[in-house]
Amino acid sequence: MTIIKAEQIMLNEPAHARKAHDERFAMGSAFMNGSYCGLHEAGVPIVDMGFMHADAAYDVVSVSKGQFFRLEDHLERFEKSCEKFLLINPYSREQTADILTNLVKLAGTQEAYVWWCVTRGMMPADRADLESYQPAFYAFVIPYLYIANDEQRTRGLDVMISKNYIRIPPSSVDPTAKNLHWMDMKLSMIEAVMGQKDWSVLTDADGNLAEAPGANIFLIKDGELYTPDSGCLEGITRKTTLELAREAGIPIHVEPVITSQLLEADEAFITSTAGGIMPINSVDGVVLGDTDGPGEITTALHNRYWEKRWGGWLATTVDYDTSVNL
Amino acid sequence: MTIIKAEQIMLNEPAHARKAHDERFAMGSAFMNGSYCGLHEAGVPIVDMGFMHADAAYDVVSVSKGQFFRLEDHLERFEKSCEKFLLINPYSREQTADILTNLVKLAGTQEAYVWWCVTRGMMPADRADLESYQPAFYAFVIPYLYIANDEQRTRGLDVMISKNYIRIPPSSVDPTAKNLHWMDMKLSMIEAVMGQKDWSVLTDADGNLAEAPGANIFLIKDGELYTPDSGCLEGITRKTTLELAREAGIPIHVEPVITSQLLEADEAFITSTAGGIMPINSVDGVVLGDTDGPGEITTALHNRYWEKRWGGWLATTVDYDTSVNL
Numbered sequence: 001m002t003i004i005k006a007e008q009i010m011l012n013e014p015a016h017a018r019k020a021h022d023e024r025f026a027m028g029s030a031f032m033n034g035s036y037c038g039l040h041e042a043g044v045p046i047v048d049m050g051f052m053h054a055d056a057a058y059d060v061v062s063v064s065k066g067q068f069f070r071l072e073d074h075l076e077r078f079e080k081s082c083e084k085f086l087l088i089n090p091y092s093r094e095q096t097a098d099i100l101t102n103l104v105k106l107a108g109t110q111e112a113y114v115w116w117c118v119t120r121g122m123m124p125a126d127r128a129d130l131e132s133y134q135p136a137f138y139a140f141v142i143p144y145l146y147i148a149n150d151e152q153r154t155r156g157l158d159v160m161i162s163k164n165y166i167r168i169p170p171s172s173v174d175p176t177a178k179n180l181h182w183m184d185m186k187l188s189m190i191e192a193v194m195g196q197k198d199w200s201v202l203t204d205a206d207g208n209l210a211e212a213p214g215a216n217i218f219l220i221k222d223g224e225l226y227t228p229d230s231g232c233l234e235g236i237t238r239k240t241t242l243e244l245a246r247e248a249g250i251p252i253h254v255e256p257v258i259t260s261q262l263l264e265a266d267e268a269f270i271t272s273t274a275g276g277i278m279p280i281n282s283v284d285g286v287v288l289g290d291t292d293g294p295g296e297i298t299t300a301l302h303n304r305y306w307e308k309r310w311g312g313w314l315a316t317t318v319d320y321d322t323s324v325n326l
Numbered sequence: 327m328t329i330i331k332a333e334q335i336m337l338n339e340p341a342h343a344r345k346a347h348d349e350r351f352a353m354g355s356a357f358m359n360g361s362y363c364g365l366h367e368a369g370v371p372i373v374d375m376g377f378m379h380a381d382a383a384y385d386v387v388s389v390s391k392g393q394f395f396r397l398e399d400h401l402e403r404f405e406k407s408c409e410k411f412l413l414i415n416p417y418s419r420e421q422t423a424d425i426l427t428n429l430v431k432l433a434g435t436q437e438a439y440v441w442w443c444v445t446r447g448m449m450p451a452d453r454a455d456l457e458s459y460q461p462a463f464y465a466f467v468i469p470y471l472y473i474a475n476d477e478q479r480t481r482g483l484d485v486m487i488s489k490n491y492i493r494i495p496p497s498s499v500d501p502t503a504k505n506l507h508w509m510d511m512k513l514s515m516i517e518a519v520m521g522q523k524d525w526s527v528l529t530d531a532d533g534n535l536a537e538a539p540g541a542n543i544f545l546i547k548d549g550e551l552y553t554p555d556s557g558c559l560e561g562i563t564r565k566t567t568l569e570l571a572r573e574a575g576i577p578i579h580v581e582p583v584i585t586s587q588l589l590e591a592d593e594a595f596i597t598s599t600a601g602g603i604m605p606i607n608s609v610d611g612v613v614l615g616d617t618d619g620p621g622e623i624t625t626a627l628h629n630r631y632w633e634k635r636w637g638g639w640l641a642t643t644v645d646y647d648t649s650v651n652l
Contacts (some may be wrong), residue, residue, distance in 0.1 A: 042372040043369015043371060053509070082585065120512070127539075128525070180378065187411065189454065315544065
């Protein structure tokens with residue numbers, strides 16, 4: 001079995017070509033605290049606590065073939081992230097969905113990366129006056145982003161387990177609430193790239209696998225699937241992968257996973273809204289399963305993921321033909 | 327001895343009244359990647375990694391009576407923060423100082439809060455392509471901010487040691503590199519305010535004191551001064567306090583400090599560029615030294631800090647009369 005290619009399929013379907021609402025949205029679309037604008041016009045106030053203090057919750061949903069995937073799941077997770085950080089979304093779930101849909105229509109792309117957040121708003125005169133915070137909502141849409149593109153997914157990612165950084169612990173910042181705290185992940189990425197690797201994986205202080213930058217980590221050993229139970233985002237693609245594995249009759253272990261298990265795995269992959277299921281070739285230079293390229297089970301899950309998505313599974317179709325009131 | 331009041335002194339000196347360069351800078355001034363603008367016009371691109379991933383280093387210096395305090399120390403620390411995060415400031419130290427000085431002049435305030443950062447710049451198409459990142463520089467100046475104003479410093483702050491959050495550990499994000507990772511601190515502040523306290527203090531996973539949101543923590547026991555040696559920002563006001571204590575012949579202990587030491591302290595205070603030396607009245611409801619209000623040694627250090635600053639100690643005077651090339 002070989003990895004099916006997403007970009008190939010997109011190129012074959014002219015309807016996927018981008019056609020922005022107007023020139024203003026050619027780079028992408030944004031919604032800044034009440035108004036739609038072009039991506040290049042979207043500025044977060046410099047004194048917004050979301051910038052100065054990473055004081056925000058966010059989420060990312062994807063659109064492929066003009067269809068949101070699991071939009072309701074993303075909206076629900078976002079609400080939980082806000083609750084965990086005591087942030088109040090000024091928009092209802094329905095209003096949020098409308099804004100995101102309008103942004104996709106304005107950007108005119110049928111393959112979209114859709115990002116939104118609620119921040120604690122502008123710095124108040126008295127930081128201890130909780131009533132004075134006015135939460136702000138910002139969102140943008142750009143063409144779809146892959147952590148690993150067709151070429152990388154076909155050969156499999158070479159990853160490095162970070163030696164220099166551990167993932168921020170849940171006792172500091174709850175990773176199940178999607179947040180802007182990425183410095184540990186960014187620096188581990190630089191560590192990996194400097195070591196000629198494609199991506200990094202972070203552990204916690206005890207050496208348990210946590211997550212990769214923007215992605216969950218999975219491994220397969222003796223035909224069974226393992227993924228960490230804590231210290232990581234409860235990814236929607238992670239949830240989807242567990243469902244696909246269950247459908248395929250693969251035994252599942254959601255439990256603490258140590259680094260040696262990853263090094264000795266038969267197969268492994270990372271999952272993200274930004275790229276789906278992405279095969280790993282090697283970990284710290286050790287080629288998994290003694291064979292270059294994605295493993296069989298990983299490839300099957302990868303292909304099933306895209307086939308089901310493109311078949312309309314849990315999809316919310318965007319109607320590009322109705323106009324947006326700006 | 328009583329706490330000298332900063333605002334009183336400011337009000338007595340007409341030269342301190344704000345006089346913005348023009349109406350555009352009435353709310354404050356900003357410098358966004360090459361151009362000066364009014365604070366209300368200052369927008370960070372929504373796809374800047376400094377916003378999306380808190381991928382930035384920053385610093386804050388203050389101006390009182392038209393004089394920067396320890397500007398060189400702040401510039402030096404900022405350079406080190408950038409190095410630790412592998413960020414490159416597009417401006418030299420001299421250019422950075424010029425930008426900050428111009429911002430103070432444009433805002434026209436002689437009592438200023440001066441904030442600047444370097445971010446990893448706009449999200450590149452390929453996150454693993456380190457060469458494609460273009461660091462961005464943003465800065466702003468607003469009227470001076472106090473964590474604790476005259477009234478609060480006179481009565482002393484009532485603080486709470488956070489029960490719900492520990493400070494992000496150095497193994498995840500180095501706290502000596504001033505960074506935007508504040509969610510642990512922000513949520514501990516809400517925890518404190520909900521508990522009718524003024525400010526919070528965070529510990530590490532082992533129960534050692536780390537820092538307070540935006541401030542270092544100090545305590546005095548039997549006439550000797552204690553402050554944590556790690557897990558915290560190496561604050562410039564912390565450094566200043568240690569120098570003032572040395573001058574005053576107070577024995578100094580820079581070493582791990584556990585929470586029970588704070589609860590049993592005779593006096594305590596927090597330090598920050600945003601407010602100087604700020605006395606603590608109580609910790610978790612326990613009034614320190616069995617007496618309401620700031621302790622004697624704290625008061626002496628507090629007053630000495632402002633007297634020396636206002637006397638021109640380590641000052642860089644801003645020449646408000648020369649114009650800024652916009």
